[in-house]
Amino acid sequence: MEERNLRNDLNVAGMSQTAGGNFHRVSIDGMAKVNGNLDCTSLNVNGTLKMHGALSSESATINGMCTLNGPLISSRVRVDGLTTINGDLRSPELEVNGKCTVRGRVDGERIDIGGVIDIEGDVQCESLNVQGNIKISGFLNAGTVEIRLHTSSSAREIGGERIDIRRKEQTGFWKSIGLGGTPSFKTSLIEGDEIVLEDTEADIVRGSKVHIGRGCNIRLVEYSGELEVDPEAKVGSSQRI
Numbered sequence: 301m302e303e304r305n306l307r308n309d310l311n312v313a314g315m316s317q318t319a320g321g322n323f324h325r326v327s328i329d330g331m332a333k334v335n336g337n338l339d340c341t342s343l344n345v346n347g348t349l350k351m352h353g354a355l356s357s358e359s360a361t362i363n364g365m366c367t368l369n370g371p372l373i374s375s376r377v378r379v380d381g382l383t384t385i386n387g388d389l390r391s392p393e394l395e396v397n398g399k400c401t402v403r404g405r406v407d408g409e410r411i412d413i414g415g416v417i418d419i420e421g422d423v424q425c426e427s428l429n430v431q432g433n434i435k436i437s438g439f440l441n442a443g444t445v446e447i448r449l450h451t452s453s454s455a456r457e458i459g460g461e462r463i464d465i466r467r468k469e470q471t472g473f474w475k476s477i478g479l480g481g482t483p484s485f486k487t488s489l490i491e492g493d494e495i496v497l498e499d500t501e502a503d504i505v506r507g508s509k510v511h512i513g514r515g516c517n518i519r520l521v522e523y524s525g526e527l528e529v530d531p532e533a534k535v536g537s538s539q540r541i
Contacts, residue, residue, distance in 0.1 A: 304322075305324060309327070310325070311326075312328045312347070315331045317332070320337050321336070329347050332349050337354045344363070355374070358374065358376070359375060361378045362381045369386045370387045376392070382399050386403045388421070396413050396432070399416045402418070402420065402421070406425070409426045419434075422439045423438065428440070436456065439457045439458075445465070449468060451482075452484045465499075485501070487500070496513065503519050504519065507524075514533060516534065521535055521538040522541045524541050527540075
């Protein structure tokens with residue numbers, strides 16, 4: 301912390317190109333291209349940043365556009381603009397209110413999605429809260445998963461202690477843009493202790509206490525404790541394990 305505080309700041313208001321380096325505060329209000337690794341206390345992008353290298357920071361806030369060709373490691377990441385990470389993302393706190401694409405895996409503690417995120421790798425976290433749109437091509441492993449469906453979202457597989465996926469009637473932003481399809485969630489496997497589902501299509505759902513709500517289409521439900529199935533849900537078969 302002390303070492304970073306003693307560094308110089310990097311401020312870009314126009315157009316600039318740098319080889320990267322170590323800085324205290326980095327502020328991009330214009331257009332910047334960084335060829336190399338960047339280590340800083342804080343990064344704020346209100347303009348456009350394109351990087352070829354790894355980014356390490358205590359906080360990163362993207363209000364503009366950012367393309368990172370390398371991994372991102374930060375204590376806090378907030379995306380209100382448009383961000384593409386061609387690498388892995390590791391942050392205890394990740395908040396996305398804009399649009400974020402991660403072409404790698406995501407490791408964190410708390411992930412909050414109010415916008416749109418597309419993750420090509422696996423996701424590992426303590427809690428995932430989604431009020432927007434999420435697509436995970438890999439495996440999602442989390443302590444608690446809460447997803448409120450505004451549009452069509454998906455994950456290859458989900459594992460967790462408490463998993464809650466339900467429809468939220470479209471209002472405000474999501475209703476106004478009219479994009480993303482009917483509120484729904486698709487996955488091949490959901491495995492957890494307590495599971496509550498609506499508008500979810502899955503091959504297998506496995507848990508202790510399971511509630512299959514309206515709009516669900518599940519091939520097989522395996523449960524060890526309680527099972528509730530809504531009349532408006534479709535379940536191919538169920539068995540106690």
